[in-house]
Amino acid sequence: GSSVKFTKDSFTMDKVFQLVVNTFGSKSKRDILSMSTGFGKSLSKSEFPVGQILANERKRKPDGGQNECFYCNGKYNEGAKVHMKKDCPKRKEDFAKGYYRTSIFKAAKSGPAKVAAVRATRSEVAVGQVEVATPSSGDRTATDMEQEADSLDDLTMQLEYARSRLALPFLNHLVRFGMKVLLALVALPYATGATDFNAQAKVIVDAMTIDELIGQMTQVNINYVIQDQNAKKVVDPSKVEELANQRIGSYLNSPFSLSTAANVTGWSATEWRSAISQIQTTHKATTGHPIIYGVDSLHGANYVQNAVLFPHQINVGATFDPAFASQMGRFAGRDTRAAGIHWIFGPCLDPPRHKGWPRIMETFGEDPAVVADMGRAIVQGIQSNNVAACFKHYIGYSGSASGKDRDPVTLSKHELLNIFMLPFKAVIDAGIMTGMDSYIALNGVPTSANRQTSIDLLRTDLKFDGFLVSDWEEIYMMQYFHQYATNRDDAVFKAMSDSSLDMSMVPTDTSFIGIM
Numbered sequence: 001g002s003s004v005k006f007t008k009d010s011f012t013m014d015k016v017f018q019l020v021v022n023t024f025g026s027k028s029k030r031d032i033l034s035m036s037t038g039f040g041k042s043l044s045k046s047e048f049p050v051g052q053i054l055a056n057e058r059k060r061k062p063d064g065g066q067n068e069c070f071y072c073n074g075k076y077n078e079g080a081k082v083h084m085k086k087d088c089p090k091r092k093e094d095f096a097k098g099y100y101r102t103s104i105f106k107a108a109k110s111g112p113a114k115v116a117a118v119r120a121t122r123s124e125v126a127v128g129q130v131e132v133a134t135p136s137s138g139d140r141t142a143t144d145m146e147q148e149a150d151s152l153d154d155l156t157m158q159l160e161y162a163r164s165r166l167a168l169p170f171l172n173h174l175v176r177f178g179m180k181v182l183l184a185l186v187a188l189p190y191a192t193g194a195t196d197f198n199a200q201a202k203v204i205v206d207a208m209t210i211d212e213l214i215g216q217m218t219q220v221n222i223n224y225v226i227q228d229q230n231a232k233k234v235v236d237p238s239k240v241e242e243l244a245n246q247r248i249g250s251y252l253n254s255p256f257s258l259s260t261a262a263n264v265t266g267w268s269a270t271e272w273r274s275a276i277s278q279i280q281t282t283h284k285a286t287t288g289h290p291i292i293y294g295v296d297s298l299h300g301a302n303y304v305q306n307a308v309l310f311p312h313q314i315n316v317g318a319t320f321d322p323a324f325a326s327q328m329g330r331f332a333g334r335d336t337r338a339a340g341i342h343w344i345f346g347p348c349l350d351p352p353r354h355k356g357w358p359r360i361m362e363t364f365g366e367d368p369a370v371v372a373d374m375g376r377a378i379v380q381g382i383q384s385n386n387v388a389a390c391f392k393h394y395i396g397y398s399g400s401a402s403g404k405d406r407d408p409v410t411l412s413k414h415e416l417l418n419i420f421m422l423p424f425k426a427v428i429d430a431g432i433m434t435g436m437d438s439y440i441a442l443n444g445v446p447t448s449a450n451r452q453t454s455i456d457l458l459r460t461d462l463k464f465d466g467f468l469v470s471d472w473e474e475i476y477m478m479q480y481f482h483q484y485a486t487n488r489d490d491a492v493f494k495a496m497s498d499s500s501l502d503m504s505m506v507p508t509d510t511s512f513i514g515i516m
Contacts, residue, residue, distance in 0.1 A: 069085050215249060219249065224508065273339060297345075330382070345392060383431070437454070
C-alpha cells in the first residue's frame with residue numbers, strides 16, 4: 001500500500017499528521033474501526049487520519065447482535081440454547097478442517113493444504129521439546145527435557161492444526177508447561193526423581209484437549225472465589241466449581257491484598273492450607289488435575305501470619321552477603337510451603353536506574369553483579385524447600401528514565417545485555433524454574449509481545465526452559481496502556497505470536513479462555 005517518508009526537517013508532529021492525512025486520507029473513527037472489526041458502530045463520525053485510531057470500546061458481536069457466541073452470533077445455536085465462542089459447533093467444525101477465522105462473517109485464513117504443508121516440514125517432536133515458529137528462520141527447537149521420550153502422537157496432530165490455523169507457538173509452550181511444571185510444582189515433594197514427574201506429566205498432557213490446555217494457561221486472582229462471611233474471608237464453593245469447569249490452571253495472590261476483614265490482614269498457615277485444600281479438592285474432582293498456587297513472598301512469607309519476615313531486598317542487598325540472601329530464601333520457601341503454596345513470585349532482579357523508581361525496595365540495588373550474586377543465592381534458598389522461584393520482571397522493567405513505574409524504556413543492546421540481562425542469566429544458570437514478564441514497552445515494543453527478548457534472548461541464548469507467566473493483566477495492557485493492540489483479541493494474538501509466555505495472569509476474570 002501507500003507509504004510515507006520523512007526527511008529530518010519534515011519530522012514534526014504537525015507535518016507527520018498532515019502527511020498521514022494527505023497519503024491515507026481521513027475517515028471517522030467509526031469508519032476506521034469498522035474497516036477490520038465490528039467495532040465503531042456507535043462512535044463519533046468526526047474525522048481522524050486513517051491509522052491513528054485504536055479500539056478501546058467494549059467488544060461487540062460481528063454483526064452487532066446480542067447472542068452469546070462471538071463466532072457465529074447465535075446462528076448455530078442448538079434450539080433455544082445459546083453457547084459461548086469456545087463451545088460453538090461451527091467453530092469446532094471449522095477448526096477440525098484446519099480453517100481459521102475470527103467469526104463466520106470473515107473468510108477462512110488457512111485450510112487443510114496449509115496444515116499438510118506444516119506437517120510435511122516438521123520432524124517428529126519428542127516429549128518436552130518445544131518448537132518456536134519464526135517467520136525468518138522456520139521452526140527452532142529449544143532444549144529438550146526428555147531425551148528418550150515417545151512422540152506426542154494424537155496431541156502432536158492437534159498442535160499441528162492449532163499452529164497452522166493460528167501461526168502461534170502457545171500450545172507447544174503449554175506442553176513444556178505441562179511436562180516440566182504442572183506436576184513438578186504440585187507433586188515435587190513426593191517425586192523420587194525427574195523421570196517420575198516427567199512421566200506422570202506426559203500421561204496428563206497426552207489426555208488433555210485443546211480447551212483443557214488453554215484453561216491451564218489461565219491464572220485467576222483468589223478474590224474471584226472469596227466471599228466475606230461473618231467478618232471472615234472464606235472460599236465460595238460455587239465460584240471454585242465455576243473455575244474448575246473452565247479448567248483453570250492457576251490461582252494467585254492473598255484475599256487480603258486488596259482489603260482486610262475485621263482488622264485481620266492474612267491467614268495463618270493452617271487457614272491457608274484449608275482454603276487451598278478446598279480449591280484443590282474441587283479441581284481434582286472436576287478435572288482430575290491440581291492447580292498451581294502462586295504468591296508474592298517478597299521478604300519472607302509476608303501473607304502468612306506469624307511467618308519469619310526479613311528486611312526487604314534492598315536492605316539484604318546492602319549486606320553484600322549471599323549467604324544471608326540464601327537464608328532469607330530458605331525461610332520464605334519453608335513458610336510459604338507450610339501454607340500449602342509451592343510457587344513464589346520472586347526474586348525481583350531489576351537493577352534500578354533512577355532513584356525515584358517506586359519499586360527500589362524490592363530490588364537488591366543498582367549494581368547488576370550484586371543483584372546477580374544475591375539473586376542466585378536467594379533462588380537456591382527458595383528452591384531448596386521444593387518451592388519454585390520466579391525471576392521478575394523480565395526485562396528492563398527498572399530502566400525508566402523518568403523514574404515512573406511502567407513508563408516506556410529505551411535501552412541500547414549494551415545496556416540490555418551487560419546491565420539488565422546479567423542477573424537473569426545468573427538465576428537461569430542456577431536452575432530457576434519459572435519467570436515473569438514485565439509491564440513495560442522496551443524500545444517501543446511491549447515485553448509481552450517482544451520476540452527479540454522473549455524468544456531469541458530468553459529461550460535461545462539464555463536457554464531458559466522453565467515456564468513464563470505474564471504480570472498482572474499485562475497482556476491486556478497492550479491495548480489500554482501501550483496502545484499497541486487494537487483490542488483484547490489482538491493483544492492475546494500478539495502475545496501468543498511474538499512471545500514465549502506460557503500463562504496469562506488475567507487475573508480478574510476468565511476472558512482469556514474465550515479469546516483463545
